[in-house]
Amino acid sequence: MFDTIIIGAGPAGCSAALYLCRGNAKVLLLTHGGSSLLKAHALENYYGLTSISGSNLYKQGLEQVRRLGATVQEEEVIDLSYDDKFVLQTNAGSYTSKTLIMATGSVRTTLPLPGLKELEGKGVSYCAVCDGFFFRKKKVAVLGNGAFALHEAAVLEPLAATTTLLTDGKNIPAGSNLPGVDKKIAALEGTMHLTGIKFADGSRLDLDGLFVALGTADTNALARKLGLVLENNYLTVDKEMHTNIPGVFAAGDCIGGLNQVATAVGEGAIAGMEALKFIRARAQHI
Amino acid sequence: MSLQVTEATFQQEVLAAQGPVLVDFWAPWCGPCRMLGPVIEEVAGEVKDAKICKVNVDENPDLAGKYQINAIPALMVFKGGKVVASAMGVQSKSTILEMLKK
Numbered sequence: 001m002f003d004t005i006i007i008g009a010g011p012a013g014c015s016a017a018l019y020l021c022r023g024n025a026k027v028l029l030l031t032h033g034g035s036s037l038l039k040a041h042a043l044e045n046y047y048g049l050t051s052i053s054g055s056n057l058y059k060q061g062l063e064q065v066r067r068l069g070a071t072v073q074e075e076e077v078i079d080l081s082y083d084d085k086f087v088l089q090t091n092a093g094s095y096t097s098k099t100l101i102m103a104t105g106s107v108r109t110t111l112p113l114p115g116l117k118e119l120e121g122k123g124v125s126y127c128a129v130c131d132g133f134f135f136r137k138k139k140v141a142v143l144g145n146g147a148f149a150l151h152e153a154a155v156l157e158p159l160a161a162t163t164t165l166l167t168d169g170k171n172i173p174a175g176s177n178l179p180g181v182d183k184k185i186a187a188l189e190g191t192m193h194l195t196g197i198k199f200a201d202g203s204r205l206d207l208d209g210l211f212v213a214l215g216t217a218d219t220n221a222l223a224r225k226l227g228l229v230l231e232n233n234y235l236t237v238d239k240e241m242h243t244n245i246p247g248v249f250a251a252g253d254c255i256g257g258l259n260q261v262a263t264a265v266g267e268g269a270i271a272g273m274e275a276l277k278f279i280r281a282r283a284q285h286i
Numbered sequence: 287m288s289l290q291v292t293e294a295t296f297q298q299e300v301l302a303a304q305g306p307v308l309v310d311f312w313a314p315w316c317g318p319c320r321m322l323g324p325v326i327e328e329v330a331g332e333v334k335d336a337k338i339c340k341v342n343v344d345e346n347p348d349l350a351g352k353y354q355i356n357a358i359p360a361l362m363v364f365k366g367g368k369v370v371a372s373a374m375g376v377q378s379k380s381t382i383l384e385m386l387k388k
Binding site: 081082083120121122123125127129130131133134135192193209224225226227228229230231236244245 | 313315316317318319320321322325350354355356357358359360374375376377378381
């Protein structure tokens with residue numbers, strides 16, 4: 001069991017890890033290998049550094065926390081839950097922790113599919129474990145083509161009448177035994193409730209439920225699985241970076257704001273210190 | 287404290303109630319519902335002019351069907367028997383209090 005699992009290894013995640021490791025906590029940093037920092041060609045607005053490339057700063061940040069003893073794993077988080085402890089499932093294994101820091105980075109814009117937003121909660125879902133129950137013996141599809149989509153499909157398959165993988169023009173993954181459709185999607189159909197999908201070639205598919213699991217599980221998907229409050233797709237935190245769930249903290253671009261390295265580092269430091277405080281208080285209590 | 291409502295009591299406790307009624311559709315197996323639970327109790331302890339109810343969708347599938355609940359937690363505010371506000375997923379206390387003002 002880790003004291004803290006941090007999802008995301010950008011400036012917010014590494015800064016949190018730094019304070020936790022120095023406070024003697026056992027830290028796991030999970031990253032899917034990406035960060036918006038990697039896209040910054042030259043960073044010239046961070047204290048003390050005249051100019052540095054984003055990729056260089058990212059590498060140095062990871063190296064720093066590794067030296068301090070953090071375990072860094074390049075794995076994709078596909079599920080998380082809480083039952084006395086946080087349980088995270090990745091594409092490679094499963095981990096538990098006492099606290100969790102969300103440093104999941106910039107919020108991905110949702111797919112601009114007509115009907116998607118309007119049908120949320122009316123057949124469109126972002127969490128198979130939470131909502132699969134309502135689609136027993138019904139026709140469902142999972143939108144996506146990565147490990148996350150396959151995980152969601154595996155949850156739904158025993159419950160639903162049919163489970164189809166929709167890749168919206170991308171390749172159907174090799175490991176999938178499910179019926180798959182790789183055509184581009186034009187729109188979702190239905191007003192009061194989802195009734196089907198219309199593809200760009202004019203064909204359609206009858207559906208009762210659509211589970212969105214595009215790419216890697218992002219802030220939004222992970223928040224919904226755990227029950228974190230979101231506002232305009234950003235995680236809601238107080239000044240101490242506490243989310244609505246005790247023991248869960250968030251920092252960096254996933255909480256909105258300036259989306260700067262400087263703010264991410266500061267928020268990460270606060271989240272790390274607060275997680276440390278939480279762990280110590282709990283240890284005393286026990 | 288919130289009031290557990292069933293298919294047998296929904297008409298009387300929610301639809302025929304005077305003033306706004308917040309209904310939290312939940313299930314014991316739903317992790318996010320457990321996160322929302324304490325917030326609902328906090329709201330129930332604070333508000334005086336609204337009734338705060340919970341419906342277990344496992345035990346009351348007809349109610350879940352009638353209100354087309356297919357994602358939980360789901361919150362609905364009823365006034366005069368009609369749904370005046372609804373929200374899907376875990377909400378903050380301030381959002382819930384705002385919903386009750388609608």
